[in-house]
Amino acid sequence: MKVFGYQLPGMSSLILWGLLWEIVGRVGVTFFIPPLSEVFQTLFAIIGTPAFVKALSETAYAFSMGVFFAIVIGIPVGILMGKSRLLDELLLPWVNIFLSAPLTALVPVLMVLFGFGMKSIIITTSLFAIWIIILNSRAGVMQINRSLVDMANSFGASSWEAFTKIYFWAALPEILGGVRIGVIRAVKGVIIGQLLISIVGFGALFELYSANFMMTHFWAVLIVLFALAFTISEFLAYLESRVAYYAAKR
Amino acid sequence: MATSQTKKTTGSRVEASVEIAVSARNISKNYGETEALKNLSLDFPRGQLTSLLGPSGCGKTTLLKIIGGLLSADSGEVEVGGQAVTGPGEDRAFVFQDFALLPWASVIRNVAFGLELRGVAKSERESIAEKYINDVGLAGFENSYPHELSGGMRQRVGLARALSVDAQVLLMDEPFSAVDEQTRRKFQEDLLSLVQNENKTFIFVTHSIEEAVYVSDQIAILLPRPSRVSEIIKPSGFRDKGPENIRRDPEYLDIVDKIWASLRSYVE
Numbered sequence: 001m002k003v004f005g006y007q008l009p010g011m012s013s014l015i016l017w018g019l020l021w022e023i024v025g026r027v028g029v030t031f032f033i034p035p036l037s038e039v040f041q042t043l044f045a046i047i048g049t050p051a052f053v054k055a056l057s058e059t060a061y062a063f064s065m066g067v068f069f070a071i072v073i074g075i076p077v078g079i080l081m082g083k084s085r086l087l088d089e090l091l092l093p094w095v096n097i098f099l100s101a102p103l104t105a106l107v108p109v110l111m112v113l114f115g116f117g118m119k120s121i122i123i124t125t126s127l128f129a130i131w132i133i134i135l136n137s138r139a140g141v142m143q144i145n146r147s148l149v150d151m152a153n154s155f156g157a158s159s160w161e162a163f164t165k166i167y168f169w170a171a172l173p174e175i176l177g178g179v180r181i182g183v184i185r186a187v188k189g190v191i192i193g194q195l196l197i198s199i200v201g202f203g204a205l206f207e208l209y210s211a212n213f214m215m216t217h218f219w220a221v222l223i224v225l226f227a228l229a230f231t232i233s234e235f236l237a238y239l240e241s242r243v244a245y246y247a248a249k250r
Numbered sequence: 251m252a253t254s255q256t257k258k259t260t261g262s263r264v265e266a267s268v269e270i271a272v273s274a275r276n277i278s279k280n281y282g283e284t285e286a287l288k289n290l291s292l293d294f295p296r297g298q299l300t301s302l303l304g305p306s307g308c309g310k311t312t313l314l315k316i317i318g319g320l321l322s323a324d325s326g327e328v329e330v331g332g333q334a335v336t337g338p339g340e341d342r343a344f345v346f347q348d349f350a351l352l353p354w355a356s357v358i359r360n361v362a363f364g365l366e367l368r369g370v371a372k373s374e375r376e377s378i379a380e381k382y383i384n385d386v387g388l389a390g391f392e393n394s395y396p397h398e399l400s401g402g403m404r405q406r407v408g409l410a411r412a413l414s415v416d417a418q419v420l421l422m423d424e425p426f427s428a429v430d431e432q433t434r435r436k437f438q439e440d441l442l443s444l445v446q447n448e449n450k451t452f453i454f455v456t457h458s459i460e461e462a463v464y465v466s467d468q469i470a471i472l473l474p475r476p477s478r479v480s481e482i483i484k485p486s487g488f489r490d491k492g493p494e495n496i497r498r499d500p501e502y503l504d505i506v507d508k509i510w511a512s513l514r515s516y517v518e
């Protein structure tokens with residue numbers, strides 16, 4: 001951003017919005033928006049507390065398991081769809097439906113099927129993340145240079161070798177893009193799961209704070225959550241940029 | 251001088267008894283309605299370079315892929331060293347028009363990739379790859395990546411990869427068409443000495459008449475609709491005169507003219 005000819009450092013617009021938040025908070029427009037400085041004070045106060053650590057670890061566990069399953073199922077399924085016309089025609093309509101479906105509405109069904117515990121939360125998280133991972137892996141494989149496949153076959157590659165040494169790497173830029181968006185959706189999934197299925201983790205904190213109108217606490221947890229999601233997404237974007245050099249040269 | 255001597259002796263041996271390395275018998279291949287190849291038969295003498303020359307769409311790539319075992323013919327069969335081809339095999343290696351290098355792998359891994367797929371241990375395959383990287387003139391670029399190399403250098407990587415598996419038959423699909431004209435000439439000269447020094451059978455697809463006549467021991471002219479071998483030409487007189495003299499040799503010029511005369515009516 002440039003102001004009066006001065007180049008401001010990246011993300012200085014955040015400072016501007018933070019200031020605005022602080023002012024609105026101090027003026028006391030609504031109890032819903034406490035001053036940002038108070039939010040941060042609360043944040044530092046609660047961040048080490050056992051309740052917070054417990055919520056964080058519960059959420060992190062559900063989130064990472066959910067993302068793990070979305071990745072280990074989503075990438076191979078997407079690659080296989082990209083390789084096999086038959087599989088693609090069978091699965092693509094479903095993937096597209098689930099990608100745009102209001103998954104929240106499915107959560108009660110999952111509760112009936114898988115109970116009210118961690119299992120359902122993990123499955124909800126996976127369901128939020130997996131479809132875009134499948135679609136992107138599929139797209140990555142479909143744009144693969146055919147002669148790379150011919151090359152591997154001509155040297156006698158088995159299907160497994162073709163999968164691990166050619167298809168996966170050729171599709172990697174798209175796969176990482178899919179994982180990045182999937183992870184962001186998984187954050188949504190894990191919180192919705194924790195709110196609807198069983199009140200644990202950050203979901204429980206949100207529930208507790210909003211029910212008791214503890215708005216500084218509410219915002220503090222939300223900021224932590226945003227920061228975590230942002231960090232993970234930036235890390236994946238960094239990995240993506242590491243492989244971007246060959247995405248353009250394939 | 252010494253090399254041209256050896257070439258002469260091999261040349262006369264070949265004339266005495268032509269040993270066939272690869273033979274294609276009555277090959278037909280359709281893609282849906284398109285008849286890509288119809289009842290095509292062709293022999294490829296061992297130790298020689300045979301060009302497949304013809305207008306684009308006449309089935310050159312299709313024939314090469316069938317010989318390579320990447321495509322199966324609808325009818326007919328291919329024998330390599332007396333064995334019927336049922337799929338890709340260690341006796342054949344490809345050089346691709348677009349190089350087909352792994353963009354995420356270094357030069358040395360690319361060159362060693364054929365050996366990697368054949369299960370050769372890492373240290374062994376890298377020392378073999380090292381040798382061929384040197385042979386094609388890429389020493390010092392082992393740890394570079396394909397996108398850091400020029401088109402000509404990339405095709406040298408592709409060539410080194412094909413050579414490093416030490417296949418008897420090299421299948422080259424328009425290998426020089428994606429490199430610039432000067433590099434291309436250098437490649438053609440290098441190919442001549444490769445044919446001379448390695449006792450391998452080369453099957454070389456090109457759509458350039460001059461290139462075919464320059465590098466080939468035998469030229470098969472393929473014509474479309476229906477696809478067939480219309481003519482086989484074996485330049486013999488100028489091969490030993492040295493790479494720099496070939497292009498002004500009268501026989502070379504005559505053959506180029508003659509081929510153009512038979513192909514010109516197929517150019518849209």
Ligand SMILES: Nc1ncnc2c1ncn2[C@@H]1O[C@H](COP(=O)(O)OP(=O)(O)O)[C@@H](O)[C@H]1O
Binds near residue numbers: 285286307308312
């Ligand atoms: N995968 C394919 N599907 C359908 N038609 C094809 C396919 N590959 C090649 N053909 C057709 O077969 C004919 C021969 O193709 P090809 O062997 O690539 O010719 P060349 O290499 O001589 O240019 C062309 O008419 C081409 O359009």
Ligand SMILES: [Mg+2]
Binds near residue numbers: 310311312
């Ligand atoms: Mg072709």
